[in-house]
Amino acid sequence: xxxxxxxxxxKFEFSKAKSARRGVPDLTGTAAIAAVTDQGTVDLDAVxxxxxxxxxxxxxxxxxxxTGGADEGWHLKxxxxxxxxxxxxxxxSDTVPPALxxxxxxxxxxxxxxxxxxLVSSRRVSHLLDADGALLAELSTDEVLAERxxxxxxxxEVEVELAEGVGPDLxxxxxxxxxxxxxxxxxxxxxxxxxxxxxxxxxxxxxxxGGPDGTAGAHVVAYLAEQRDALVAQDPAVRRDxxxxxxxxxxxxxxxxxxxxxxxxxxxxxxxxxxxxxxxWLAAELGVDRDQEVLMERxxxxxxxxxxxxxxxxxxTRLRTWNTARRTGSRRRAxxxxxxxxxxxxxxxxxALLDEPPLLDGAAKSPKKVLPKAVLRDYARLATRIDxxxxxxxxxxxxxxxxxxxxxxxxxxxxxxSAEPELGKPAKHLAKAVKKVQTLLGDxxxxxxxxxxxxxxxxxxxxxxxxxxxxxVLYGREEALAERRERELPAIWAKASAPALRTAxx
Numbered sequence: 001x002x003x004x005x006x007x008x009x010x011k012f013e014f015s016k017a018k019s020a021r022r023g024v025p026d027l028t029g030t031a032a033i034a035a036v037t038d039q040g041t042v043d044l045d046a047v048x049x050x051x052x053x054x055x056x057x058x059x060x061x062x063x064x065x066x067t068g069g070a071d072e073g074w075h076l077k078x079x080x081x082x083x084x085x086x087x088x089x090x091x092x093s094d095t096v097p098p099a100l101x102x103x104x105x106x107x108x109x110x111x112x113x114x115x116x117x118x119l120v121s122s123r124r125v126s127h128l129l130d131a132d133g134a135l136l137a138e139l140s141t142d143e144v145l146a147e148r149x150x151x152x153x154x155x156x157e158v159e160v161e162l163a164e165g166v167g168p169d170l171x172x173x174x175x176x177x178x179x180x181x182x183x184x185x186x187x188x189x190x191x192x193x194x195x196x197x198x199x200x201x202x203x204x205x206x207x208x209x210g211g212p213d214g215t216a217g218a219h220v221v222a223y224l225a226e227q228r229d230a231l232v233a234q235d236p237a238v239r240r241d242x243x244x245x246x247x248x249x250x251x252x253x254x255x256x257x258x259x260x261x262x263x264x265x266x267x268x269x270x271x272x273x274x275x276x277x278x279x280x281w282l283a284a285e286l287g288v289d290r291d292q293e294v295l296m297e298r299x300x301x302x303x304x305x306x307x308x309x310x311x312x313x314x315x316x317t318r319l320r321t322w323n324t325a326r327r328t329g330s331r332r333r334a335x336x337x338x339x340x341x342x343x344x345x346x347x348x349x350x351x352a353l354l355d356e357p358p359l360l361d362g363a364a365k366s367p368k369k370v371l372p373k374a375v376l377r378d379y380a381r382l383a384t385r386i387d388x389x390x391x392x393x394x395x396x397x398x399x400x401x402x403x404x405x406x407x408x409x410x411x412x413x414x415x416x417x418s419a420e421p422e423l424g425k426p427a428k429h430l431a432k433a434v435k436k437v438q439t440l441l442g443d444x445x446x447x448x449x450x451x452x453x454x455x456x457x458x459x460x461x462x463x464x465x466x467x468x469x470x471x472x473v474l475y476g477r478e479e480a481l482a483e484r485r486e487r488e489l490p491a492i493w494a495k496a497s498a499p500a501l502r503t504a505x506x
Contacts, residue, residue, distance in 0.1 A: 007085045009161035010171045011186040019182025031173035032130045039125040044068040046119045051111040062192045076100045106235035109344045117195045118147040135163040146195035153198030216370035217363025220263045223418045227255045228350045246290040253283040258414040262374050268358035278346040285337035289330040296323045313467040371419040372505040378415045382408040399448050406441035426504035433496040447482040
């Protein structure tokens with residue numbers, strides 16, 4: 001069974017041979033370090049796995065099988081931020097554990113994982129303790145030998161890894177002491193990265209395209225590549241059930257689909273439309289889990305706002321039972337989508353599109369000519385949908401029209417945000433104004449969905465012989481909230497439709 005720990009560390013190397021001969025300085029008295037205790041030396045033997053074209057290394061991931069030491073086994077390290085990684089471990093085995101293979105599937109896909117580099121290290125370990133004897137960090141000095149095929153390389157590396165709950169200020173203090181002793185922060189983010197560089201491995205290749213720099217095509221393709229990378233990066237987070245990961249992965253799919261439509265004068269939709277449909281499928285499969293999560297948070301929050309006199313029956317137990325039943329099935333569905341061949345085909349299709357973009361004549365034009373027109377087209381579409389929705393009487397038809405307007409608002413916002421690097425403040429201001437419209441319409445739609453769920457909960461309670469009164473109260477509150485949002489919409493929309501916002505883009 002895989003387990004995870006957050007690894008916060010800093011790697012150092014000796015800047016000169018003279019410094020290396022002096023060795024690692026005594027850190028006693030640095031910041032809160034009151035004592036340094038020797039924990040002995042251990043021999044480590046690690047084999048790093050990757051695809052032949054180094055897909056994991058390209059994204060800063062490392063997958064290794066290591067023997068020796070207290071934590072021998074398989075380790076997958078996922079970058080979080082500079083100097084911070086999540087290490088997911090699994091028991092020692094002869095083959096890559098399925099749990100770790102799943103976490104790298106969005107990168108590896110149909111390629112095979114195979115040994116690429118072997119690192120043999122002699123590690124001297126010391127514990128850095130505070131005045132009470134509590135562990136602050138672990139200091140390791142590694143004599144490393146890297147082997148890649150017939151090529152070898154060796155170096156000395158010093159690593160300081162914080163204990164749980166210790167702040168990064170300690171690393172800053174250690175770095176200051178080390179600099180005086182001739183140690184500098186390592187240029188390589190990991191041992192594997194240094195091993196590949198020291199053994200003259202070819203750097204990982206990344207697809208690129210979109211035409212010459214400074215063109216609309218280059219701008220759009222760069223934006224699409226950012227969203228592709230975000231989608232791929234969120235895959236292991238979704239599998240680990242990390243907070244907000246499903247939402248962020250869905251956002252990446254939506255931004256990609258929106259860009260395909262917004263920039264139809266730049267990219268051939270005969271090529272992008274089929275990929276867009278597959279992105280719609282993925283978002284829908286992920287959405288079952290995410291939508292239930294959002295709905296549960298809303299119902300819990302509104303339930304907590306009710307006075308005790310309006311709570312009748314086992315409402316909280318009923319809500320938890322209902323949510324558990326729905327979340328179990330929805331999460332299973334999301335993971336099944338990520339494990340499917342269809343998903344891998346989609347990712348490969350995105351890569352192929354970015355490698356050889358289906359550029360139209362508009363791609364060769366200046367971004368400052370193409371992007372404003374694209375954003376304003378989407379804006380005109382939003383205006384039509386809002387006007388149509390507001391002209392309808394209250395009821396189901398108007399709810400549906402407002403939901404369509406919400407989706408149009410999201411597309412305008414994404415378009416403005418994608419254009420912001422080129423168009424600057426005008427695009428930023430439009431995105432901000434339209435986001436307020438999107439948020440209001442989103443709250444309205446969430447109320448529509450919540451009322452449907454509350455009807456179902458009331459029916460379940462009635463069938464079980466429980467009072468349905470509280471569910472009715474919540475339904476009434478949701479209905480009143482939706483009506484309030486509809487009354488607020490014209491004023492919010494008036495600000496977002498100010499002529500000055502549109503004129504600034506032209």
